[in-house]
Amino acid sequence: MSDLVARINPPVRTLMGPGPSDIHPNVLAAMAKPTVGHLDPYYLKVMDELQGMLRQLFRTENAMTFAVSGTGSAGMEATVVNLVEPGDNVVVCVNGVFGKRLADVATRAGGNVTVVEKPWGEVFTADDLKETIAATKPKLVAIVMAETSTGAWQPIEEISELVHNAGAMLLVDAVTSLGGVAVEVDKWNIDAIYSGSQKCLSCPPGLAPVSFSAKAMETIMNRKTPVQSWYLDVSLLANYWGENRVYHHTAPINMSYGLHEAVRLILEEGLDNCFARHLKNHQALAAGLSAIGIEYTAAEGHRLPMLNAVKVPEGIEDTVIRKGLLNQFGIEIGGGLGAFAGKVWRIGLMGYAARQNNVLLFLAALEQLLAAQGYQFDRGASIEDANQVYLAYSHAKTLG
């Protein structure tokens, strides 16, 4: 008995990294509600409601809208392996870690993958893809809307038109974007899309909201070969998440409770209000960071409000600051991935983390840590500049 480990007793963090984000207390409380069976009438109601709310979130009428029983990467794999059969031509847009992962997953699914690359931090225009799509006549084009490794915000509409004019389907990674900025599945004609519970939805990681268009479902139902994954096979999952409610696997009941409450909170706030809140806090953070001379990696106009990827200032050691934030303030931010390792910080303002108190606390903590490292401030007025943004919003509200 003496070698028993201690009970779970985690430190309280302020989660401002690339996800998981801060979790609303209601969501944690929902996670601890009594477990019922996966075919219990109550759970079937929870599934129905969750599907309805996810449709509102994705702004879609797609029947096959549900939560994959795995994390965001399982959602990626679910969309890819259902749509790609061995030998299918696939175009994948790569400008960061997650585009690269998409290409890897599509290749493992037997796809004949052509990668179109852009430098990290940049986004794709339709012109960037025209030639490749004309040359390879793909069945599927895959693109990341919010590249979590770079903070770049990829516009989807123009590319969707190009893709569909070429007779292809469009697959979109919305892991970081969903719930933070508008994601318009029907309006943008997206055929398959996936997200994760732990970003702007502010639920713990473990579920991946996905949606498949009618065209995607028709393609899946008419495959020549079985889907390589039994666990992620949407033709089987359609019977569990569809009207029949036929047992497939044992759904993660309590995770579903958490996601149900997380999405309910967003709809209670109102989707547009929620996007506006993300934008406002991003602007305040950006003003503060700009005041102390910290630059974004993505170009103006393509910066994600919920994922602020900024350059580590010259002469400052990445890990010293991140460890200081964690150990002295309990604040988590993300470091750079891949080509950006050691050079970039990723500051998340996702879901419940996108709030004034987090922005001001983070700026105050960062200033203190930079000062301790001998950083030369031009003005050192990050808080004042951030406050200006909040005051301007507050003033506009009073007038409006």
Place this chain on the structure above:
Amino acid sequence: MSDLVARINPPVRTLMGPGPSDIHPNVLAAMAKPTVGHLDPYYLKVMDELQGMLRQLFRTENAMTFAVSGTGSAGMEATVVNLVEPGDNVVVCVNGVFGKRLADVATRAGGNVTVVEKPWGEVFTADDLKETIAATKPKLVAIVMAETSTGAWQPIEEISELVHNAGAMLLVDAVTSLGGVAVEVDKWNIDAIYSGSQKCLSCPPGLAPVSFSAKAMETIMNRKTPVQSWYLDVSLLANYWGENRVYHHTAPINMSYGLHEAVRLILEEGLDNCFARHLKNHQALAAGLSAIGIEYTAAEGHRLPMLNAVKVPEGIEDTVIRKGLLNQFGIEIGGGLGAFAGKVWRIGLMGYAARQNNVLLFLAALEQLLAAQGYQFDRGASIEDANQVYLAYSHAKTLG
């Protein structure tokens, strides 16, 4: 706003089906603890501890012992797709739903699958497999230790010897057995094994404990083709769950909290005590059922203590009783799957559900519902007979 759904508020159930099982209150409380990042020093400690505890549970020294970020079926898929390459010969033993699923998953992984079948409810002897293994020289033999669809308890040791003498590897489904009866990974020379969090571990569904032997890992590291699933690729997961702790996917933090506490509780009780508790409650339930003339589907000596699959008595409507249990008593038991639909009840005594109060309550409720349906009791003394078992144990304890 008016169309907002209500907050999660599930009914309190007594979960005596094939899983999920009753969840210990400590486990639900752990699920709601503050989320930390997936690379937070605290979470890395949780992972370390969880791996250590899972090794004790599986009774193994296997380095690659961890929890797959998905439900039990994802655990099945993880073990199969890592070990099976296209064209590999695989033998799968099928005597119920989950053996059949294994064959399906192995076929989708490109395996050249030979199925050996036995009637539902029966188990395999080494003799049943000898010819097929000699004829097909498989790379892998897969078998279910506790067939959740039939309640049959499959002995592993003799078959393991046969499999290894033939130069093959052994893959075992321990979804329902782990934590309820002894599972001896090292002693029985099992190469790959998977379980689920929601059976005898009494944690909500969502994680799948797995373990791979050194030989299995060597085989995986020397594959000719990449694992078809990126999400489940153990060669990548080894870097996250291994010493390097390299980011792979965002682990389901709060689910891990729950599993950590669930396994901790079992180790606190002591594994052998935990198995003895399952056996005692099974014997009491069996005595009670026998008293009212209800028969098991599996032969004596091959009945799983945690999953009591019994025949619906002649003239009694399956669903009337199950609905009565749920609606009048809040008790969930399982119906039959596949060939057993409508003919079999599956009464779970798994983990925290394996306790005297559940057994006595269930028998009392069942008697009342059967009586309401005009069932002819020979004696109608299920409670008395169950109590005899408990009294005998209690008496033995006093003497011992």
